Amino acid sequence: xxxxxxxxEIHRLLDIEEIRALLARYSHLCDARTDTSFVREIFTQDxxxxxxxxxxxxxxxxxxxxxxxxSSEFLETAAHFVxxxxxxxxxxxxxxxxxxxxxxxxxxxxxxGKLRPADYVLVGVYHDTLARTPDGWRISSRLLRPLGTGAxxxxxxxxxxxxxxxxxPVGTAGTAGTAGSAR
Amino acid sequence: xxxxxxxxEIHRLLDIEEIRALLARYSHLCDARTDTSFVREIFTQDxxxxxxxxxxxxxxxxxxxxxxxxSSEFLETAAHFVxxxxxxxxxxxxxxxxxxxxxxxxxxxxxxGKLRPADYVLVGVYHDTLARTPDGWRISSRLLRPLGTGAxxxxxxxxxxxxxxxxxPVGTAGTAGTAGSAR
Amino acid sequence: xxxxxxxxEIHRLLDIEEIRALLARYSHLCDARTDTSFVREIFTQDxxxxxxxxxxxxxxxxxxxxxxxxSSEFLETAAHFVxxxxxxxxxxxxxxxxxxxxxxxxxxxxxxGKLRPADYVLVGVYHDTLARTPDGWRISSRLLRPLGTGAxxxxxxxxxxxxxxxxxPVGTAGTAGTAGSAR
Numbered sequence: 001x002x003x004x005x006x007x008x009e010i011h012r013l014l015d016i017e018e019i020r021a022l023l024a025r026y027s028h029l030c031d032a033r034t035d036t037s038f039v040r041e042i043f044t045q046d047x048x049x050x051x052x053x054x055x056x057x058x059x060x061x062x063x064x065x066x067x068x069x070x071s072s073e074f075l076e077t078a079a080h081f082v083x084x085x086x087x088x089x090x091x092x093x094x095x096x097x098x099x100x101x102x103x104x105x106x107x108x109x110x111x112x113g114k115l116r117p118a119d120y121v122l123v124g125v126y127h128d129t130l131a132r133t134p135d136g137w138r139i140s141s142r143l144l145r146p147l148g149t150g151a152x153x154x155x156x157x158x159x160x161x162x163x164x165x166x167x168x169p170v171g172t173a174g175t176a177g178t179a180g181s182a183r
Numbered sequence: 184x185x186x187x188x189x190x191x192e193i194h195r196l197l198d199i200e201e202i203r204a205l206l207a208r209y210s211h212l213c214d215a216r217t218d219t220s221f222v223r224e225i226f227t228q229d230x231x232x233x234x235x236x237x238x239x240x241x242x243x244x245x246x247x248x249x250x251x252x253x254s255s256e257f258l259e260t261a262a263h264f265v266x267x268x269x270x271x272x273x274x275x276x277x278x279x280x281x282x283x284x285x286x287x288x289x290x291x292x293x294x295x296g297k298l299r300p301a302d303y304v305l306v307g308v309y310h311d312t313l314a315r316t317p318d319g320w321r322i323s324s325r326l327l328r329p330l331g332t333g334a335x336x337x338x339x340x341x342x343x344x345x346x347x348x349x350x351x352p353v354g355t356a357g358t359a360g361t362a363g364s365a366r
Numbered sequence: 367x368x369x370x371x372x373x374x375e376i377h378r379l380l381d382i383e384e385i386r387a388l389l390a391r392y393s394h395l396c397d398a399r400t401d402t403s404f405v406r407e408i409f410t411q412d413x414x415x416x417x418x419x420x421x422x423x424x425x426x427x428x429x430x431x432x433x434x435x436x437s438s439e440f441l442e443t444a445a446h447f448v449x450x451x452x453x454x455x456x457x458x459x460x461x462x463x464x465x466x467x468x469x470x471x472x473x474x475x476x477x478x479g480k481l482r483p484a485d486y487v488l489v490g491v492y493h494d495t496l497a498r499t500p501d502g503w504r505i506s507s508r509l510l511r512p513l514g515t516g517a518x519x520x521x522x523x524x525x526x527x528x529x530x531x532x533x534x535p536v537g538t539a540g541t542a543g544t545a546g547s548a549r
Contacts, residue, residue: 103336
């Protein structure tokens with residue numbers, strides 16, 4: 001056994017495990033949020049986030065909090081299912097790609113009651129870079145890119161996504177109901 | 184390299200890996216079940232399960248088997264997709280949180296044939312405590328809490344869930360078809 | 367600390383981590399493919415793949431590439447979400463089982479625009495055997511078996527799946543729309 005090799009490999013496994021847990025923690029904190037302070041537990045202070053939303057890249061805690069605040073205006077809640085993690089570590093930086101399904105419940109559907117289906121599901125790939133900080137690994141940049149033909153898995157998205165992803169759905173607008181329901 | 188540190192860290196990684204596999208094995212065994220004996224491979228003998236179903240918390244292998252038996256009366260089969268695992272280990276106990284999508288096919292839809300869509304998808308968070316036993320890690324308590332506005336992702340759930348989650352869906356009852364289908 | 371035990375356990379953890387990443391990489395490469403050459407990064411040269419499609423088991427890189435080429439004729443794109451990995455390693459071979467949701471966008475729906483929902487979601491279990499090669503772990507055989515009642519999660523599948531999974535859906539054919547839409 002090459003002890004030195006193993007020390008490096010153990011540290012690599014520990015880093016991968018911590019980063020995978022961070023990607024999971026993002027969902028847990030984001031989906032259960034009552035405010036936007038979770039941003040500071042996940043992202044570096046000068047992190048960038050390019051979700052393709054609101055026509056800009058958000059940079060730094062204050063702007064990221066603003067991005068999540070804006071989305072809270074039309075989202076009642078969401079559930080981010082993260083899978084297919086590919087995590088590479090190089091010293092104190094890391095690159096990670098993962099798949100996400102974002103199941104989304106809009107405020108405008110709240111009259112349908114709590115036991116209603118999601119309004120839509122978005123699907124995409126997170127392209128993250130991460131940094132090792134004194135508080136552990138944090139995301140330093142996040143880019144969301146579509147899976148599928150245009151990031152839509154199911155349902156009809158909020159109009160903010162038409163701008164983000166370049167077009168309104170053709171032929172389905174005005175006819176598609178909430179996920180799984182017929183009108 | 185601090186050898187003692189690494190010994191502890193290696194054991195922590197091994198525990199996390201085994202617990203992650205146990206959470207996956209639950210799905211594999213539960214979804215392929217022909218009887219309820221899988222319960223004894225996953226849960227401690229005195230484990231509790233609070234799925235929020237049937238108006239009670241189930242305790243111990245016999246009651247857990249009864250819970251799964253009752254659900255088999257209306258479920259033809261289900262597929263539990265588990266993601267976003269967050270696993271903390273402290274000595275011989277562990278706490279784990281994970282996301283689950285439970286895609287569900289009801290017996291009452293069996294006339295639609297085998298190649299039919301799921302009737303509904305439930306979404307939630309498992310809050311588990313686990314214990315290290317002579318047979319490996321086992322779940323000692325499980326609590327399922329809703330994701331989304333009321334644990335429903337898609338479709339219309341079996342009425343047993345209206346009781347579990349507090350209300351019937353408003354406006355969709357009687358109109359929503361099976362997942363992805365219009366009537 | 368038993369150093370030899372730990373050396374073996376570290377190597378097992380490294381193998382599991384690499385295999386989990388390979389299962390994720392399959393999705394990333396397959397879903398983003400512009401040709402079928404990704405097959406050579408994932409499978410051994412003489413690998414077999416039994417997706418239950420096209421009435422045969424495909425063997426070796428050329429046949430596997432042919433299988434993916436054939437599916438590209440009706441698929442515009444797909445997104446494979448892999449979860450619930452169970453990975454066992456024994457020397458230079460491994461067996462892995464994992465769950466997959468394959469969200470699928472058909473070419474025949476392209477007139478609906480890019481921001482359209484998936485046409486259907488297939489759900490199944492990958493039963494893989496893997497081999498350690500000079501280039502790392504590779505899949506040497508893959509068998510896809512249905513989850514749910516017939517591998518369909520949502521929507522109406524392309525007819526090639528009726529042949530694969532034994533029957534056409536009864537009562538839903540011709541009425542089910544794209545995922546989440548009503549007609």
